[in-house]
Amino acid sequence: NALTTYTPPLVLMPNTLGPGGWTTQSDVRLTYANNPDEERSTGKASLELKIIKAAGTGKDQLVTISSLLKISLSPANVTEEEVRDVGPDGIVREHERRVVKVGFLTIERVEHLFELQP
Secondary structure (H helix, E strand, O other): OEEEEEEOOOOOOOOOOOOOOEEEEEEEEEEEOOEEEEEEEEEEEEEEEEEEEEEOOHHHOEEEEEEEEEEEEOOEEEEEEEEEEEEOOEEEEEEEEEEEEEOOEEEEEEEEEEEOOO
């Protein structure tokens, strides 16, 4: 029941991801979905992408990409970490972890592992 606006828009993946990685930042504004003029909270968001490993060539190529998304909205801080193994046909394996904290209290900790089964 919320609408989140990133200014400038948060770019989730650049056109190319080189050895130096990618970092982007945005201001975040949270409003009510049924009343987008009423502000609930504001804060900051950052996203870092890195190539951890690249191996093989052609059909045997596998690239491991890490992403770290941090969103700070009073009173909560959200951290989402993902590690993806990407082959020529798309994502082969994905491990994601999300932690939501309010102050020093962790109110949510979720972890998923997805693997493509041949």
